[in-house]
Structures are given as C-alpha cells and as structure tokens.
Amino acid sequence: MSLPDLDLNRRILVLYVGGTIGMRASPDGLAPQRDLPAALAAHLGPWAESLPLYSIQSAVDPIDSADAAPEDWLTIARFIAERHGRYDGFVVLHGTDTMAYTASALGFMLAGIDVPVILTGAQVPLEVEGSDALENVVSALTFAACPSLAGVGLAFDGVLYRGCRTTKVSSSDFAGFDSPNHPPIARLLPVPAMDLAALQRPDGTEPGFTIPDHLDARVLSLRAVPGLPTAVLDAILDMAPQGLIVECYGSGTVPRLDGHMQVFLERAVRRGIVTVALSQALHGGIRLGAYAAGSALARAGVMDGRDMTFEAAYTKLHFLLAQDLPPVMARTLFTRNLIGEIRD
Template sequence: MTARVLVLYTGGTIGMVPSEQGYVPCPGFDGRLREELGERAAELPEYDLVEFDQLIDSANLTPAHWTRIVQMLEKRWHEYDGFVVLHGTDTMAYTASALSFLLRGCDRPVIITGSQIPLSQLRNDGVDNLVTALLLAADRRITEVCVCFNGRLLRGNRARKVRTSGFDAFDSPNVPWLGQVGIDIELQEDLLLPPGTPDFLQPDFDPAAVVMLPVFPGMPARLLEAAWNAPGVRGLVLQSYGVGNPPDADEAWMASLERACNQGVTVINISQCQQGAVCQGVYATGAALNRLGVVAGADLTPEAAFAKLHVLLTQHREPQAVRQALAQVLCGEQN
C-alpha cells in the first residue's frame, strides 16, 4: 500500500509570486506544483493539497494560526499517513515549536518546510525541499513534528532560522540533526521520539499573554515594567546573558522583575547565546533569579520557550502550575 500525505499550504515564499511590492502569497499552489513536478509526481507518495483561506507571509503569523493548523490536520488525521506543512521561513521555528506542543501524542510524521526562493522562479530551493518533505512524511519511523530544509531533518522545537538568505537557513544549534539527505536519506533513528496516542490541543490563544524581551546593557527598568505590566500579559520570556545572567546590580530593574513574579507573571529565563544552556547559580547575578522564582529555561530556543509558555498558559491558570509544567521536558524541546 502506498503512503498518502496531506500537504497544507499556509503561505510563505515557496508559493509566492512577484508583485510590484515584492513577493506575495498566491492561492492555487496545487496546480502550480503539479505543473512543476510533471511526471515526477508519479514517483512521489500520493498527496492531496489544501491551503489556508487567507495565505500569509509568515511575518504576519499569530498564535491563532497555530490552532488553525492543528484544526486542519486533526480533521484529516486518520485519512493520511503523514503531513507536510508549507510555511514561511521567517516564523517557521515558532510554528514548528508550537505544533510540537499542540499535537500531543503525535503518531505520524509532520514535516514543516518552505523555501528561500519561490517555486515560481527558475532557480529555487522549493522543489527540493518539498520533494524531500513528501518522502519523509511517508516514513512511518518519524512520529513527531520536524523541520526539513536543505537536506536537514531537524526536531521542530529545536530548529532555528540561522541565515537570512542561504539555502541552509535552518539548524538546531543545541542538538544533532535527526536526519540528513544526500544520495540516501539517513535517519538518526535512536534520536527520534517514540509514537504516542493523539490527544491534540486546540486552544483559544490570547496573543497578548506572552512577551519576550532581550536584556541589553543599560536597559531601563521602566521598559521591563512596561513589558510585563501590559494588559493581558501572564508570561515573560527573558533573554539574558550567557548562562542566564541579568543586570542584578540595577536595583530598580530587579525590583520590577520581582514584582512581575509576585503578581503572577510566569518568567522563563533563556540565554542570548546560540548554543548552550542556562544555569542560574553559576554567577551571583544569575542566582538572584532563583530567589524570585524565575524558571531556568535550560537550552530552549527562544522560539520554543515562547511557544511552550503560550501553550502552557492556555492549560493552567495558576502561575505555580505553569512554572512546574515549564520545567518538564514535554517532547524533546530541552535537555
């Protein structure tokens, strides 16, 4: 029996066409793709393609789009062996992270891809990325959300966009790739997550619930205050220095952070470094955060920390419960 794959086109460069203002998403991707693939389509897994009613440049992504994607997949989950989500690269890592937390108990491949140059252009990376994604979406050894780009298979919640214009735009700086595509498709089977039993979440996200802030030298306390004290904010992703160090000598700044924690805002601390983990306590500056109840975000990427906090805030009301859940490893997102 041949595998059947559902492709969901959400927008992004892969299906864009030129306009006077630059590239814009364009409906009718299925027809353009089948024309491009021609007879080669017969060698691929059988696929159906559905698209968002409103295609987006992924710069316009909001958390509501994550729920929309889950709804569209969930409705057809048992009709297909695997799924490809075509997405813009700008916020692909956010969506890959969010889907990994929302598609709880995932038991088949969900491969997210896109491209740096549209399929409509002579020289493009869209065809290759899509063909590889289709083949991987038919591989039942994969039972998790992955990003596939330029021959790399990455855990979705570990992936980051690391280049603006190179075809090798995605990497997972803190963990090895799950697979590599050269002459052969090589999967690191020992690294893949085991299948679960689907129990998907389709939350009604409050887009205002989470803010993310990098610390910078001389950052005024009032900026921190304005961020966490804005209406609706229940979570703050703080991107501190090195192994998780904030400017603890700034009393007003630390007092603001303490007020945030005391007023029920869940704060997770991650590093501005590309690689490595937060360890609050190596330095006295970082140890100050332990006293306030700031969650140490281990080696989470900013995208995964943001998405994890958003999802957990829809599941738990009590800040203490959110903090406890944040510290757990849910689907390979942190060590």
C-alpha cells in the first residue's frame, strides 16, 4: 500500500538533543555542537517545497547519547507534552547508541498521542561528506507529514519502525536499526509504502500521557554466559534492584550452576524484584519451559518477556516502577501489551 497523501501544511517541531548528527571535530574527537539548527536549516533549504512546515530547536545542552539517562527521557517527554496541541508532529534528533531506549521510553510515557513523534539521527555527522544525516531528517519529516501516522516511531535509512520495537543492529551501516519481531510501519524506497496492520495499536490504548515525576528505579540485567560465576548472583541481590532482566540463551535457557540459579531466582522474586526473562537472540523471542534447562525461571515466578526488545523491557520496568505500584501490579502490567511492545 502506498503512503497516504502528504499534508505539507502540517507544523512539525524538530528538537535536537544531541548525538552524531550534530557533532563536530574537537581536540578530543567528535562532540555535540549547539548551532545545529542553523546548519540543518541551510541543508534542508533545497528540500523546503517538498517538506511540511518545520521549525528547529536545540536542547540547552546537547549530549552524546552514550551519556543519556532516564531523566533525559523525562525531559524530552515533558518538552513534547507541553507543546502537544501546538504542533502536528515532532521529530527528535538523537544519538544512535541509545535512540531505541528513548524511543521505547517515550512510547510508554506518551501512550495514545495523536500525532507522530519520530526519532532519527545519523551514523555520520551532518557536515561530513557522505553523511546520512540529511536523508534521515528528510525521511522523518516526510513521515511526520502523514496525517494517518501517530505515536512514537524511529526513522532510519528511509524506513519507519514502531519505536518500542527497535534495536540498533549496526554501528556503521546506514541501515543501523531494525525491528526484529515486528514489521516496519512504512518505507520510502524502493517505492513509498505503508503497512496499516503494523500501525495498529493494542486494543484499549487511550490518549493521555503518564509522565512520572522521576525515573530513578534500580533496574539491572543478568546475561547468561558460559562459566557465569555464582558470586555475580550474590552481588546482584546485594544491590537490591527493583527490576531485573535475565538475558537467556535461545528460547529461554540459563545455566543451572549446580542449583544456584534456581535459588537466586526464587530469592529475587520473593524479595519483590520484578524479574523478567528475555532472549539474547534477536528473532523469535522466548518460550519459558520449552527446555528443562530453563524451567528454573518458570518455577521461580520469572515473567516471560516473549519477544520484547531489551530496550523496551528496560524502559517499561523504569516506567512502571516509577509509579510506585505494588510488585504484583507492576508484574501484571508488565505482561500486558501496552503500546505494541509485545506480541499478544
């Protein structure tokens, strides 16, 4: 299906928060610049007649996305919420390293938003020859001009993905992102097309933002590896996390460690730690109990993260834990498909 007719009268606000797209050379390597809006406007000039009405703002202190923290997700969400109703869409220029985290976090906080919020960035700075920056910004603005699009997405290399389904898959290729377990929403090449089924939201998604006062929960991850020391398990419990992601092999197996893993998981769940299992594999998700080696998770009460990305699970835990919910309620909500982040 082709893209719906574009509405070039739509008003789109572009927010630059940092990342490679706006970096310049410095004595210590590439660093964010603060005057990207002027430079970007100049580059977009020749495209102006084919783009919606846009304005560009820069964050007060653009950052390298490697320095991004949950509080930065809050800042961006509040910025958009305060201006919702004055614009027909938003484009957020963000560093690629943590863009999928921000896209997922914004999806939860801005659930049901009735305009597009599209994140993009670049693998090569705008002012470097051969950059992908201009193409990505033009693509994001083009998608933002589609009246039928709404919600948080991520646009890269001419493809629009559901934000909470994305993960970074390359540190150098222009096709730097993918949504391994969910089809893209739209693409511009080889011909413009949109998948309306991929655009659908879960039943019951209601407009209305839930932006917490803070996002300071302690969420940790445990990655299964051959020869995992049992001391790591004790160290995790000593840190008293509120949320824990167990990154399993394949469809849901973890090393037994002579029974230590079972004891660890049971102790974590008893302590009220919201514990979820994900697969280290990009495709297919997890199926707890499919193998005897993974039955320890199911017996301990670990939640099945199914086909969620790590980024979606991590930000969803932060989002739920920030609301001071009882652990049983946080567990219940975690298993629900809130914004399309998980298969039904």
